[in-house]
Every structure is written in C-alpha cells, then in structure tokens.
Amino acid sequence: MNTPLFLNRLTDVEKSANHLPHWEQPGRCYFVTFRMADSLPAALREEWTAERDEWLEAHPKPHTPEETGEYQQKFTARIEHWLDAAHGSCVLRQPACREIVAGALQYFEAKRYDLHAWVIMPNHVHVLMSLHEGEQLGKILSSWKSYTANRLNDWLHLSGSFWQEDYFDRLVRDADHFVRCVRYIRRNPLKAGLLPDGYSIWEDALSRRWAPPAPPSPLSEDGTRMVPLLPSEPSAPSGEGSS
Numbered sequence: 001m002n003t004p005l006f007l008n009r010l011t012d013v014e015k016s017a018n019h020l021p022h023w024e025q026p027g028r029c030y031f032v033t034f035r036m037a038d039s040l041p042a043a044l045r046e047e048w049t050a051e052r053d054e055w056l057e058a059h060p061k062p063h064t065p066e067e068t069g070e071y072q073q074k075f076t077a078r079i080e081h082w083l084d085a086a087h088g089s090c091v092l093r094q095p096a097c098r099e100i101v102a103g104a105l106q107y108f109e110a111k112r113y114d115l116h117a118w119v120i121m122p123n124h125v126h127v128l129m130s131l132h133e134g135e136q137l138g139k140i141l142s143s144w145k146s147y148t149a150n151r152l153n154d155w156l157h158l159s160g161s162f163w164q165e166d167y168f169d170r171l172v173r174d175a176d177h178f179v180r181c182v183r184y185i186r187r188n189p190l191k192a193g194l195l196p197d198g199y200s201i202w203e204d205a206l207s208r209r210w211a212p213p214a215p216p217s218p219l220s221e222d223g224t225r226m227v228p229l230l231p232s233e234p235s236a237p238s239g240e241g242s243s
Helices: 042-058 065-084 095-107 137-156 175-191 205-210
Strands: 014-017 021-024 029-035 113-120 124-131 168-171 200-203
Touching (some): 042 065, 095 124, 175 205
Antiparallel strands (some): 014 021, 113 124
16 A cells, blocks of 8 residues: 655645635545534534634635634534534434445545545544545545435435535645544544444554554454444434435
C-alpha cells in the first residue's frame, strides 16, 4: 500500500462549496463524514444553520487554514456530537443495511481510492481515505450515496432522500492528524455507547501499524470487526420515509 499524501501547504487548494465548504488537493488523504437525512432534528439543524451563516458572513472567502480550523471546531465538531446522540430512524443499526454501505465503500477500493479506516454508525458514516490521482472526492461521495440510497430505500420499502445532500470533509494535514483520525473512528462507537452489533468498523494494515489498537480490540486480524448478519429483512422505521 502506498503511503498517504497529506495536505501540501505549498500548492494551491481547490475550494468549493455546496452548503458546506470543501478543500481539495489531487490525490490526497481525507477524513469524510456523511449522514442520514433524518439524523438531526429540525430545531437543531436550524440553530446550527443560522449560526453557521452568521459566521460565514463574518468570515468571507477565501478562508485561511486557521479559519477553516475554527469552522470545523465550531460547526463540524458540534454536528458530530449530535450525530452520536442517535437521532432519527437509525436504520444503519441493522447489520444487513450496514452491509450494503460497506459493499459500496469497498467496491472501488484500490481502483479509485485507498481506504484506510471506516465506521458505519446508526445514522452516519466516517471514512478515512486517500484519493487516486485524477479522482474527485465529490464524485466518489455522490456515487456512494446514490447507489446506497437506492439499495436501502428499496430494501426498506422507503422513498425520498436517504442521505443528507452535503458531507463534511477534512484534508488530513500530516501523519499525526492521520493517527488522530484513525483513533477517532475507532473510539466513535464506544463514545456513542453502542453495543457490538450496532456498528461496523474496518481498518487497513497501515492504520493498525501507525495507530496500534490498545487491547482489547474490536477488530479481527484482517482489520474488520465481524458481526453476523441478521437472516431477516431489515425493518423500515415507523412512519413515512426520510426526506
């Protein structure tokens, strides 16, 4: 496996935005979070959006690395805290649903990107990955979300938006930042108080070498925590589907 390429402060960063700011450099390492459409209550989402819009108005683009760090601390970290509270239908608690997402993540492994670590939580997903040269992060996220939304909605007999439209991403700065991302992914289920059958986690050999798991580890020798799939079809949440 190739050593990840980290943020290069001497070259240009491509900056884009949908609802959230994104920084990209070709072939670099990223920590990415995407979440279910119903993962945040409307009141929390509106509060967060209002505060974010006020901050963006006070900090016009282009943003410095320091401003990006402030944004992530004020807004990204708060979203991650709320996500761990397990709002919404949380259908990814069901192992068969997580298997669909895991299959999508692994499908283009070593072809379009290298996966280093991921965890599938009840209502969101964290991924640490390195892009191959010429690949675009937004297109890969769109591919994952489009495919899995169709499969999961069909499997659960739902309709409407499964995933939130945008996603959070961070360019990994250096090896120390990489190790912190691995440890964050590893600790996320424990911090959220999940039982072993409530999440799926995977790490590559590089992640385990750079950030050795402290025993007892939830991971098997190949980096995957094995959770048996339920034989029954996943049940849809009560009420209407996500929108």
